[in-house]
Structure formats: structure tokens, C-alpha cells
Amino acid sequence: MKNATMPSVVDRGSFQAELDRLRTREKAHTREGDAIAAARRRLPMVEVDATLELIGPHGPVSLLDAFEGRRQLIAYYFMWNPGRPAAEQCEGCTFYTTQVGEPAHLHSRDITFAVLCQGRNVASGGADPQASYEASLRYRDFMGWQLPWYSAQPSLDALLAGRQAGLFHLICYLRDGDRVFETYWTTRRGVEAMDHSYALMDLTAYGRQEPWEDSPDGRPQECTNLRTAAGPPDWPAADWPGGRPIAQWPRLAAGRSDDLGPAGPPHQQPGHCH
Numbered sequence: 001m002k003n004a005t006m007p008s009v010v011d012r013g014s015f016q017a018e019l020d021r022l023r024t025r026e027k028a029h030t031r032e033g034d035a036i037a038a039a040r041r042r043l044p045m046v047e048v049d050a051t052l053e054l055i056g057p058h059g060p061v062s063l064l065d066a067f068e069g070r071r072q073l074i075a076y077y078f079m080w081n082p083g084r085p086a087a088e089q090c091e092g093c094t095f096y097t098t099q100v101g102e103p104a105h106l107h108s109r110d111i112t113f114a115v116l117c118q119g120r121n122v123a124s125g126g127a128d129p130q131a132s133y134e135a136s137l138r139y140r141d142f143m144g145w146q147l148p149w150y151s152a153q154p155s156l157d158a159l160l161a162g163r164q165a166g167l168f169h170l171i172c173y174l175r176d177g178d179r180v181f182e183t184y185w186t187t188r189r190g191v192e193a194m195d196h197s198y199a200l201m202d203l204t205a206y207g208r209q210e211p212w213e214d215s216p217d218g219r220p221q222e223c224t225n226l227r228t229a230a231g232p233p234d235w236p237a238a239d240w241p242g243g244r245p246i247a248q249w250p251r252l253a254a255g256r257s258d259d260l261g262p263a264g265p266p267h268q269q270p271g272h273c274h
Contacts, residue, residue: 005218007205040184048173050180052158054116055133055151063159066150067175071110076100076194077152077160077169078117080136082127086258087244089139090121091226093168094245096194097145112148115140119153122166129153135260142251142258163187170194 010018050064067073078097079090097115106113117136120126133151140149156165163169163185170191172184192198201208207215209223228243252258 003218004206004220005216043184045174045181045183048180048182049158050175050178052155055129055154057137057149060154061150063155063173063180064175064178066112066114066116066148067173067180068112068148070107070112071175072112073173073175074106074111074113075116075152075171075173076113076191077171078115078136079121079166079168080117080119080132081121081124082119082132082135086139086142086248086260089245090168091245094143094247095197095226096168096191097147098143098247099195099197100147103147114148114150115145116150116152116159118156118166119151120156120166122164124166126153126156131262138260139258142256142260143247144251144256 048063050062052063054061054063054066056065066075076093076097078093081088081090100113103113117133118126119129119132119136126132129151132153136151137149140147152159159171160169167187168191169185169187170193171182174181174183186193198208206220207213209220211221213221215221226246228246228249248258
């Protein structure tokens with residue numbers, strides 16, 4: 001990164017003139033985003049069985065229970081690699097879940113945010129639901145997340161009807177008394193709605209520093225994933241399957257254990273204590 005090119009240097013007036021031209025496009029983008037959100041609010045909805053079973057910290061609960069009495073529910077469907085250690089869990093799901101911290105603002109709008117762990121990912125089938133859920137709870141505790149956390153595994157096929165299980169999804173629900181309706185869902189880059197880190201990176205001269213971006217020649221574009229091999233983070237980032245999700249490193253440095261129990265033994269990294 002030491003040899004990365006930098007933007008050209010101009011006087012303040014020239015800089016502001018270029019920024020003003022860009023601002024016109026930014027404002028148009030904001031207005032289009034508002035229009036898309038307005039169209040989203042006018043979508044129809046589909047009823048979902050409110051009694052579909054989830055596993056919660058104290059046993060079976062229903063999808064309706066996950067609303068915690070609020071009118072709306074946003075559910076993030078977390079991919080899971082059953083029987084594998086923390087280092088081998090999904091870096092994408094770890095990245096996005098780490099972005100969601102303070103729920104009070106959602107609660108003020110009568111919205112609950114919850115994680116529904118799928119008990120599988122696209123590379124593996126499901127394991128024993130209870131054992132897999134308990135391992136995922138230990139992962140949640142290792143990461144320090146305070147979000148409501150359930151297993152969707154008992155009802156996964158019904159909850160993700162028509163969609164690919166094992167891939168992350170973000171789904172919005174609305175309840176009317178004891179009835180539950182699905183109002184919106186997205187996946188892949190649509191899940192960036194949970195994120196602020198990428199949004200902040202996009203404001204900088206180097207952006208996300210990923211190969212797919214349209215950047216001037218000589219800018220860093222070597223970052224390929226959300227994991228590194230030896231602490232927070234080396235440059236360039238290690239390619240999969242090396243390392244572990246980046247957000248795990250500060251937890252290890254703070255002395256937290258990443259032992260997921262019988263379903264997921266700790267992954268020992270040279271030079272790091274667990």
C-alpha cells in the first residue's frame with residue numbers, strides 16, 4: 001500500500017467544483033433511494049405460518065414469539081458451518097452481524113431485529129439442530145453480540161420457501177395479532193443494508209480496495225475477503241481458506257475463548273492464546 005497512487009492535488013476552489021458536480025449525482029442517488037423505499041412500502045405481502053418452530057435459549061419458540069411483542073421483525077438468516085471451529089465460520093455473516101449494535105432505534109419504531117441461525121451453509125448440510133444451535137450460541141457469546149438469537153433449522157425449508165437455504169438472507173415480517181406476513185426479503189449485496197463499514201469505506205479515496213471496484217490505476221485493490229491470517233489485518237488480506245473472520249481477532253486479543261464446545265473445537269493459531 002506504500003506505493004499506491006494518490007488523487008491529484010488542486011486548489012480548494014477546483015476541489016469544491018469537482019465535489020459539487022459529484023454532489024448533484026449523490027443527491028439524485030438519495031432521491032432514487034427514497035423512491036425505491038417508497039415502492040418497497042407498497043409491496044404486497046404473503047402470509048407465513050406464525051407457529052413455525054424456532055429454537056431459543058430456553059427451548060422451542062414460534063416465529064411469532066421472535067417478534068417479542070413488537071409489530072415488525074427483521075430477521076437475518078445466519079449461515080453456519082456445523083461441527084467446525086470458530087475460525088471456519090462465515091466471514092460474511094460475521095461481518096454483517098457485527099455491524100448491528102444498538103437496537104433501541106429499531107425498538108422505537110416497533111421493530112425487533114433477530115438472528116435466525118440456519119444450522120447449515122451452502123457447503124454443508126445441517127447437523128443435529130440442538131447441538132448446532134448451542135455451538136452457534138457460544139459463537140455469539142465469543143463475538144459479544146447481544147442480539148436475540150434463534151435457530152431456524154426446525155422450520156428452515158418453510159421459512160425460506162423458494163430460496164436457497166445456507167445462503168444469507170435478510171427478511172422483513174409484519175404481524176397482525178397472531179398472524180404473520182412476509183413483506184420483503186433480500187440476499188447477497190442486498191444484505192449491505194445492515195452495514196456501515198462498507199458505506200464509510202465508499203467515502204474514502206481508496207474505497208473498499210476490492211478487485212471488482214472501478215478505481216483509478218495504481219489504487220490498492222488487493223483485499224479479497226473479510227478474513228486475515230494473523231491478527232487484525234495484514235496487507236494484503238489472506239485468501240480463503242486462510243485465517244479467520246477479521247472481527248474475531250480483537251475478541252481473541254481481549255482473552256475471549258472461541259471454544260464452541262463438542263460441535264466445534266477451538267482452532268489453535270500460532271502465537272495466539274485462546
